[in-house]
Amino acid sequence: MTDRPTIIRNASWAVVWDASVGRHVYRRDVDIRMNGGSIAAIEPKGTTPAAPGERAIDASGHLVMPGLINIHSHPTTEPAYRGVREDHGVPEHQMTGLFERLQAYRLDDTGRRAAAQLAYSEMLRCGTTTAMDLTGNFEGWFETMAASGMRWYVAPAFASARWGMSAPQTVTWTWDVAGGTRGFQSAQGVIAAADSHPSGRLRGVVFPAQIDTVTPELLREAASYAAETGHLFTTHISQAVVEVREIIRRHGVTSLRFASDLGLLRPGTILAHCILLDDHPQVRAHTRSDLDILAASGAAVAHCPQPFARYGVAMNHVGRYIARGVPLGFGTDCAPHNVVEEMRLAIIAGRIMSEDIHSVDTAAVFHAATAGGAKALGRDDIGRLAAGAKADIVLADLSHPAMAPARDPLRSFVFHAADRAVRTVLVDGSVALKDGKPVGLDPEGAVAELVEAQQRMLLDAPKYDYAKRHGDTITPMSLPIV
Numbered sequence: 220m221t222d223r224p225t226i227i228r229n230a231s232w233a234v235v236w237d238a239s240v241g242r243h244v245y246r247r248d249v250d251i252r253m254n255g256g257s258i259a260a261i262e263p264k265g266t267t268p269a270a271p272g273e274r275a276i277d278a279s280g281h282l283v284m285p286g287l288i289n290i291h292s293h294p295t296t297e298p299a300y301r302g303v304r305e306d307h308g309v310p311e312h313q314m315t316g317l318f319e320r321l322q323a324y325r326l327d328d329t330g331r332r333a334a335a336q337l338a339y340s341e342m343l344r345c346g347t348t349t350a351m352d353l354t355g356n357f358e359g360w361f362e363t364m365a366a367s368g369m370r371w372y373v374a375p376a377f378a379s380a381r382w383g384m385s386a387p388q389t390v391t392w393t394w395d396v397a398g399g400t401r402g403f404q405s406a407q408g409v410i411a412a413a414d415s416h417p418s419g420r421l422r423g424v425v426f427p428a429q430i431d432t433v434t435p436e437l438l439r440e441a442a443s444y445a446a447e448t449g450h451l452f453t454t455h456i457s458q459a460v461v462e463v464r465e466i467i468r469r470h471g472v473t474s475l476r477f478a479s480d481l482g483l484l485r486p487g488t489i490l491a492h493c494i495l496l497d498d499h500p501q502v503r504a505h506t507r508s509d510l511d512i513l514a515a516s517g518a519a520v521a522h523c524p525q526p527f528a529r530y531g532v533a534m535n536h537v538g539r540y541i542a543r544g545v546p547l548g549f550g551t552d553c554a555p556h557n558v559v560e561e562m563r564l565a566i567i568a569g570r571i572m573s574e575d576i577h578s579v580d581t582a583a584v585f586h587a588a589t590a591g592g593a594k595a596l597g598r599d600d601i602g603r604l605a606a607g608a609k610a611d612i613v614l615a616d617l618s619h620p621a622m623a624p625a626r627d628p629l630r631s632f633v634f635h636a637a638d639r640a641v642r643t644v645l646v647d648g649s650v651a652l653k654d655g656k657p658v659g660l661d662p663e664g665a666v667a668e669l670v671e672a673q674q675r676m677l678l679d680a681p682k683y684d685y686a687k688r689h690g691d692t693i694t695p696m697s698l699p700i701v
């Protein structure tokens with residue numbers, strides 16, 4: 220990617236970082252000078268006269284803001300669930316469809332490469348500049364990440380057990396402890412390859428897949444490896460009542476306390492999703508101390524409200540986590556990979572759960588989607604517009620009908636326009652989205668491949684499903700076809 224402007228001129232509105240108070244503030248009518256991949260200065264417009272050879276982006280009529288950070292996503296599988304997952308759940312599993320889907324549906328590598336093209340495009344279109352991709356490794360993964368122009372945290376999954384079901388009311392764990400150890404060794408190779416990728420925009424993450432599918436020994440070993448080698452550590456935890464009950468059955472404590480007892484909770488750890496803590500109405504454990512443990516630990520939470528809200532569950536409540544000082548960023552655990560929609564839903568679900576409009580607001584979710592995500596990743600050079608920070612910058616069109624009247628541009632963006640207003644995205648100073656189109660990706664070209672791969676996934680479901688059902692039986696159409 221060679222299109223690297225040197226200055227953004229005449230930004231009508233800008234969301235810039237005020238280091239003295241540690242928060243974003245609005246500024247009007249500014250220029251942003253860039254030097255290589257970083258921001259050199261933010262100054263009143265016209266301060267620096269146009270220089271010969273200057274490559275300028277005209278931001279008049281635009282909101283300029285920091286790129287969004289997505290700290291949890293599965294872009295290489297979730298797009299294949301479009302039309303499949305939205306209304307799916309298993310009532311016997313407190314409504315989540317997680318266990319049934321993961322047993323029955325498997326997307327092949329062709330489908331995953333196509334899914335990545337679509338999902339990475341969705342991310343760029345809503346203004347995402349940094350994301351964490353959690354998946355099993357496959358051929359073509361790094362190339363697609365690099366082609367997007369985005370900054371990536373690369374999290375290859377490993378586990379000692381695989382979920383299964385033998386009946387609607389059961390979840391089973393099939394253990395392969397040696398396989399888990401081999402998976403961890405293989406993940407270390409992927410992490411090293413990410414760290415040394417020539418793009419310089421990939422960084423490995425240690426990712427034991429779920430708190431309930433990895434042995435305590437391997438969880439501890441993986442966390443030590445992450446700490447010793449300076450890598451982030453992430454896992455799924457407190458994401459299903461079934462999981463929390465199983466950990467209580469095995470170890471006598473909730474998932475969160477179990478992770479704490481193992482020494483997994485510290486700065487540098489990102490926990491997805493931490494919804495079902497001990498005082499959540501669906502868990503109602505007697506301890507009522509999980510949030511205290513979490514808040515004291517420095518571990519961050521990747522908040523992905525959408526998949527939970529779809530089956531009727533919400534964090535209890537997001538404003539409380541923020542008020543307790545839990546570092547919180549956003550992720551997209553399902554398609555669409557639109558962090559702005561997650562921000563909006565977090566506000567709405569947070570207010571429903573708290574019955575308090577002031578518990579969470581636009582400023583709080585924008586902070587989480589930018590500086591909060593950066594903090595979770597252990598960085599202060601992204602998620603903000605400030606001299607010295609990376610030039611990861613988003614331009615949104617204030618004249619888009621869904622933005623107008625843009626009295627308060629962030630409210631227009633979060634509650635109304637979202638990705639529709641995003642026109643230009645810079646990552647590391649280079650243009651990754653131009654006129655609303657990803658520069659290095661081909662989502663249109665990937666559509667046909669993903670359509671076919673989804674059909675194969677649905678057709679193959681009887682091989683893996685406990686009742687040998689076709690995909691159309693597990694997840695029927697929303698309307699009958701007559």
Ligand SMILES: [Zn+2]
Nearest residue numbers: 293455491552
């Ligand atoms: Zn996830």
